[in-house]
Amino acid sequence: MNDFTRIILRQKHETFASDQVNVPVNVPVNVPVNVPVNERQQKILEIIPTTPYITSQELANLLNVSLKTIKRDLTKLKNIKLIQRVGSDKTGYWKVISNLYAKR
Template sequence: MAGLAETTQKTPQRILTGLETKILNEIIKNPRISRREIANILKISPDTVKEYLEKLKKKKVIKRVGPDRGGYWMVSEEESR
């Protein structure tokens, strides 16, 4: 039963909104993409991109590797399939 409770708690966190999915798709295409580039492609503000990147990081869908300049986004294996 404990395993079931854990699964129930983790699963809803992985549900992505439409905008989260669009941002994730851009990151999958280009892991070195910047917030500004994502904003331009999706025609949204860089602040909105920042907010959604934080949500994706909280859900453990992506993580930043390296510095802001020169770093890249790593997508969890589950999401990159």
């Protein structure tokens, strides 16, 4: 019988930036593209223009969700540049920058 063992040793291949194909140049990290908002976030976008001094707790009560949920929603809306906080957390107000999801 011809019993034998074959061992193949391969070199570890290092990946270099020049090896990558179809990688866009100068693409900012974490830039949302066409990020949809959910119904609750849309309601926030509708409430803010009429009540810019509304607090997070008031939004939570109005929309019947936890304060943590509202803070998460506000953070998302700020990160995707739909709202901004003008002034301090205590005495400032909310401003809708762009409402791409406005009902028409």
